[in-house]
């Protein structure tokens with residue numbers, strides 16, 4: 001059996017790191033993983049997580065998705081430039097009122113999340129077409145199908161990713177290639193911390209009082225609670241992705257969080273598009289007490305299931 005070559009971007013932390021380590025540790029050693037990051041000095045955590053797979057089924061390489069030359073150099077360094085599975089994971093968040101964000105900041109998000117993917121695909125797709133073999137997997141988001149309050153630019157970048165992939169998928173099929181979008185809800189990683197800390201630092205002087213209050217006292221106030229109650233781990237996303245890359249006929253879209261699906265389903269339930277917008281509005285402004293009570297209830301359920309899992313483990317040992 002020949003090993004499949006997997007190239008992953010953004011492996012210095014979070015989902016990329018978990019993905020690289022998990023795929024390299026595949027029990028049947030089906031994959032050779034090239035785990036890339038823009039700054040190799042941030043590689044320590046991955047080296048630790050990779051353990052004995054380093055130098056065997058996992059190699060670390062430099063790749064900045066905002067730099068075409070670095071993408072080309074990385075792909076050129078691979079045997080026969082072969083990539084069987086591309087996992088486009090590198091990305092960044094941005095929250096806050098748009099009147100407090102510069103166009104420069106917004107462009108960096110688009111350049112990383114959207115053009116980063118485009119640059120990778122431009123470099124790798126022609127070879128995949130020639131070989132008639134390949135799978136492009138993109139870590140998108142639930143925000144690739146549904147916008148969320150104060151995530152205007154981030155959601156736009158993920159919508160762009162989804163539109164790009166949906167268009168490309170038909171052409172890809174002609175060459176027997178697959179494209180899959182992984183759509184996680186909140187995941188507890190560096191992303192959450194960075195976005196929250198940057199959010200707290202936002203200069204709200206350019207926003208009106210109502211908007212500033214909404215951002216601080218509704219969005220930021222509930223942010224941590226939402227991650228605590230609905231958040232998955234990076235390892236969860238890695239398990240889902242491993243399943244998708246192991247399939248003969250992988251799906252185009254895959255949502256990872258069953259607690260979140262009632263929200264995304266609203267999008268498909270109303271062709272006019274009003275249902276999710278009205279529901280989110282009511283959850284935030286009219287039924288905030290019920291919304292918070294539901295989150296607290298979920299938190300309690302999670303705490304209990306974690307506790308019984310720990311007890312079970314202790315009893316088994």
Ligand SMILES: NC(=O)C1=CN([C@@H]2O[C@H](COP(=O)(O)OP(=O)(O)OC[C@H]3O[C@@H](n4cnc5c(N)ncnc54)[C@H](OP(=O)(O)O)[C@@H]3O)[C@@H](O)[C@H]2O)C=CC1
Pocket residue numbers: 009010011012013014015016037038039042063064065066089090091092093112116139140141142183184185186187188189190191192194234
């Ligand atoms: N966390 C969440 O709630 C969710 C995240 N996602 C998506 O998952 C993906 C991974 O995010 P996550 O693991 O959570 O966050 P992290 O912040 O932990 O990881 C992001 C990774 O992307 C890298 N990166 C950023 N810019 C570049 C670049 N120009 N070139 C190469 N690498 C870059 C970072 O590198 P560096 O360390 O150098 O900054 C880091 O390795 C993103 O696409 C994100 O949009 C989707 C749904 C939910």
Ligand SMILES: CC1=C(/C=C/C(C)=C/C=C/C(C)=C/C=O)C(C)(C)CCC1
Pocket residue numbers: 140141142143148149184185186187219222223226263280283284
């Ligand atoms: C659920 C929900 C909310 C917040 C959702 C969040 C914060 C989701 C974050 C998703 C992420 C971080 C995806 C990354 O790609 C609101 C708008 C507060 C109120 C309505 C219901």
